[in-house]
Amino acid sequence: MEYQKQRQRIKDGSGFIAALDQSGGSTPKALENYGISSDAYDNDDAMFDLVHEMRARIMTCDCFDNKRVLGAILFEDTMEREVNGKPTANYLWEDKNIVPFLKVDKGLAEQMSGVQVMRPMPELDALLDKAKNYPVFGTKMRSVIYEPSVDGIELVVQQQFDVAKQILSKGFMPIVEPEVNIDSAQKHECEVILKADILRNLERLNNDHQVMLKLTLPTDGGFYQELIDHPKVLKVVALSGGYSRREACEKLKQNPGMIASFSRAFTEGLSKQQSDKEFADTMNASIAEIYQASNV
Template sequence: MADQTQTERMAAGRGFIAALDQSGGSTPKALKLYGVDEDEYSGDAEMFDLIHRMRERIITSPAFGSDRILAAILFEQTMDRDVVGTPSATYLWNDKGVVPFLKIDKGLSDAEHGVQLMKPIPDLDDLLDRATAKGIFGTKERSVIGAADAAGIEAIVAQQFDVAAQVLSHGLVPILEPEVTVTIPDKADAEAILLDRIGSRLDGIPDGQQVMLKISIPTVPNLYRPLIEHPKVMRVVALSGGYSRDEADELLAQNTGLIASFSRALTEGLSAKQSDDEFNATLDASIQAIYEASTAGA
């Protein structure tokens, strides 16, 4: 069962979620933005060592703490590694007061009906058991909507809720992430369909259990307010979706009760070549801006 202190923090705390869950496919880009080019490492092992060092630098920074950050989403390899000699999830909660989540999806299938479903997640029960043993509070699962196709969006939502049921059966809190691509011309229509399909399934969540939702910042401000207020929803969070941090913060602030779960926007401006003082100051400014956008009108 989810820790009650962590549950109360996630349900009612002021702040946002730091997404530190770049996986194999997105890691080279994340490192490049961090100032580490592909010719500076050889093979996946060195690549993952470098991205872990970046994450460790972020997590251990004095700017990174429970005063503004509610939770952090970890990549599986990050969960399995240590931060300054302590298992990552344990360090986050015990040393920082930040609730640990785990990304569980294994990437996207090819597009069909305008959407990309999650690839199968082999041995998910074993992964959820390991996550529970390591002190993980919840999970995150991402799929992508690329068109306002009702059949495709229905398939996305069905898969998201099926996986969420498996996560809930392990006593963990799932974050469902049906991301709508922010550049598509029919984004508002896709979001209206998504809202309807999610709403139709929430009442099926067993009594005493809740899910979280991670969505693209909607075209129509406060579109997702009914989900934020739904008793089966612990929290609704937003991804930055390719917007710059300033754009994402501005759009987020227009949505009451919606908080950030930013990845690239959080690390924007950070560099491996910065001194610790420069790095911490840049991260602090980023965290403060995202915090303010997440708590605007709350």
């Protein structure tokens, strides 16, 4: 019942998905951008305490509302913590009507064939079983593409869809995220191969299955329209990939039907040192800009 309500919300709602899922490797940079240097904590537990404080401050802010925010992607550590005395996913869904997703990948393998596939995930089933204790709707997992290598990109997409099928079998909506690095010298060529591979894999899905796609904003506006319109795709969301918020939003406007799922671009300008009003005003401006670009 909850799953169907959440699915309807993602399918028909207006807004964007906030990516609040920085994990072990990317957390120090997220904290640094937030105004907390690495000498403020001396172990991982302290680091995750600080980043959870930041995330809770974002989620409990009045401007982080369901009129403009459709969903939020959480890291496993965040899912197991509380916000306002409730498990994070319960707080988001029950108090805010914002759909929770869970990042499930364990980071990237070493680069080969112009790509980085995901590290093995032997604990995935156990993690998904744990997620069933919360109102989590879907999952997210990331690979990265640097070069237009036919074999490399095929490897990335095949792995993403193999894992997506495992996630679907557990009753969750997978967000497939084969990121094309924005600094790739042949970014468009990568996108051409990627789109063809995604379309092939979508055709192989069961007719009653759908996935979501999280893609780098394409070089040519409207390039992913075929994927946006595909019956086996619930939603196509865009990652900011290192673009500034302004640049990411400008590019997003050239891709009607795609919505944002920004991380760094979403939290850009937020700082621990800000008063609650300054923090809320900064975030409200960010949400307004991203919402507008997501609803062209």
